[in-house]
């Protein structure tokens with residue numbers, strides 16, 4: 311019998327894909343989400359691909375409601391995706407981001423402590439490295455400096471809170487996963503990235519251009535010191551990323567443990583545009599505009615630690631991610 315896992319943010323983009331992989335691997339999954347940035351239909355789709363799972367529409371900021379979820383059923387492990395993630399919006403509304411992301415995590419940790427749940431996997435981000443001056447990020451690099459947004463700072467602060475919690479409770483096992491740039495969709499075409507409101511990540515914008523909801527992709531600068539002048543990032547297929555959580559489940563051990571989840575290979579904005587065009591067979595309208603403040607020219611993961619200790623590495627390519635994205639887009643029509 312597999313472990314019983316609470317997936318916070320489980321109707322969201324990465325959470326829903328991870329829920330599918332967990333169910334397929336025999337875990338007992340329960341989803342908690344306030345549906346702020348996801349839709350209830352996702353549950354049905356998880357059901358179609360894998361199996362129907364129990365769902366709590368609960369806001370992590372509501373400590374009492376979170377506690378009740380733990381009262382109703384014991385969990386072995388929590389995978390904690392729930393959080394606000396719009397970098398630009400976090401600059402406008404820093405207090406909402408601190409309240410939701412940090413306050414929500416503290417409520418979750420308190421309920422876990424009260425109910426004797428000692429395992430948590432946390433969704434962190436490459437942004438915690440700030441601007442380390444080298445493009446290949448390794449877990450041993452310092453974190454917490456030059457982080458360009460309140461969103462990024464919440465990720466750093468939550469990592470620190472989790473570290474402190476492991477000191478106070480030697481039984482607590484924490485795995486923090488620092489994601490690079492998740493892209494793609496489920497190969498069934500049933501799950502993908504479908505944020506409410508105006509997105510600011512590259513792929514959801516590319517998808518909006520493809521749907522003709524936005525006339526053109528604005529490429530933020532082509533005068534960077536990179537091979538084609540556009541910024542380079544480490545794009546990782548969401549299914550590979552989800553499988554990284556299953557690998558992390560096997561490696562849970564007391565203390566604070568951290569892993570980069572990335573492919574180790576950078577792609578430029580123009581390469582992403584070309585890959586999308588190749589998969590869709592259509593030209594993607596675009597224009598080059600000025601640089602976006604706070605963007606670094608390039609960075610990518612050193613994924614060696616995850617490969618060595620978790621036995622995990624990416625298997626899918628950017629082209630796979632684009633084909634799956636197109637299938638998801640077609641499925642919406």
Ligand code: NAD
Pocket residue numbers: 318319320321322323324325342343344345346347348368369370371390391392393394395410414433434435436489490491492511
């Ligand atoms: P998402 O917005 O699709 O999913 C997050 C889910 O959390 C949403 O369904 C939302 O409704 C829910 N949520 C937010 N606040 C909540 C609250 N207070 N209570 C209950 N539910 C709440 O985002 P995603 O892309 O799937 O990201 C998942 C996690 O990974 C987030 O923590 C995000 O910061 C982190 N992350 C994402 C990326 C990325 O580029 N997608 C990169 C690095 C890290």
Ligand code: UDP
Pocket residue numbers: 491510511512513515527528529530531541542543579602605
């Ligand atoms: N980008 C772009 N146009 C957009 C959105 C993003 O040119 O409308 C570029 C951005 O400058 C960056 C890359 O795409 O180089 C990835 O941006 P995203 O916001 O998705 O991720 P992050 O910058 O947080 O790595």
